[in-house]
Amino acid sequence: MVQKNQIFVKINEYNEILSIVDVVKNKITKAKETISEVNELKKQEDAELEAWTKNLEDVSGKISSMESILSNVNK
Amino acid sequence: MVKKGFFVRVTEPNEVRKNLLEGSKSIIQNLKSYQKILAIREKKLSAMNNLKTDVKEIKLLVDKLRDLLPYEIMTELEKDKPKKKKGKKTTKNKNVKEKVAPKKKVVKPSEATRLESALSSIEEKLNRLS
Numbered sequence: 645m646v647q648k649n650q651i652f653v654k655i656n657e658y659n660e661i662l663s664i665v666d667v668v669k670n671k672i673t674k675a676k677e678t679i680s681e682v683n684e685l686k687k688q689e690d691a692e693l694e695a696w697t698k699n700l701e702d703v704s705g706k707i708s709s710m711e712s713i714l715s716n717v718n719k
Numbered sequence: 720m721v722k723k724g725f726f727v728r729v730t731e732p733n734e735v736r737k738n739l740l741e742g743s744k745s746i747i748q749n750l751k752s753y754q755k756i757l758a759i760r761e762k763k764l765s766a767m768n769n770l771k772t773d774v775k776e777i778k779l780l781v782d783k784l785r786d787l788l789p790y791e792i793m794t795e796l797e798k799d800k801p802k803k804k805k806g807k808k809t810t811k812n813k814n815v816k817e818k819v820a821p822k823k824k825v826v827k828p829s830e831a832t833r834l835e836s837a838l839s840s841i842e843e844k845l846n847r848l849s
Contacts, residue, residue, distance in 0.1 A: 657787050664787070668780045675773040678766050685763040692756045699745040699752070706738040706745075713731050713738075 653661065729735055 651789050653787075653789060661784060661787050664780050664784050668777055668784070671773050671777045671780065675770055675777065678770040678773065682763055682766045682770065685759050685766065689756055689759045689763070692752050692759065696749050696752050696756075699749045703742045703745045706742040710735050710738045710742075713735055714729065716730065
């Protein structure tokens with residue numbers, strides 16, 4: 645018995661649909677890999693920026709220390 | 720001729736020198752870090768461009784899939800589409816239209832607007848399916 649609202653697709657188009665679905669799946673996998681790569685690069689960038697901030701803090705501390713030494717010359 | 724002047728004795732010269740050198744070292748490390756960040760950003764940009772290309776290709780393929788799917792599915796969806804309500808015309812609206820009409824400009828929708836409308840159209844279709 646044929647069910648209501650059934651859909652039929654030509655066999656050649658069906659094969660094409662299957663191959664396109666396969667290509668789309670591959671593209672999605674590739675896109676996911678690229679997103680992971682972008683995330684990894686973002687982490688690296690964040691780490692570099694963090695190191696940058698830490699270095700600047702160090703420099704700031706050293707400048708303060710120098711200032712303190714130079715200010716106390718008369719004492 | 721040597722200029723004469725007053726001198727101030729630095730109490731801890733080694734400490735000052737050490738701080739200065741370490742500060743210079745940190746600054747150079749920062750400059751190196753900046754170069755690294757530039758390289759990372761370049762890589763990231765390249766990866767983002769690849770991603771954009773992939774997503775565009777996926778979109779094209781999905782559009783092709785939609786074309787290949789039976790026409791009946793699309794007509795069924797169109798049938799369910801709610802008709803636009805015709806608003807009552809008031810004199811106030813007419814006046815507004817008359818005022819606005821001469822300033823008509825063809826504004827090309829931006830990429831974001833186009834994508835937004837495509838997305839809302841798809842969401843509408845999905846809602847009708849569920």
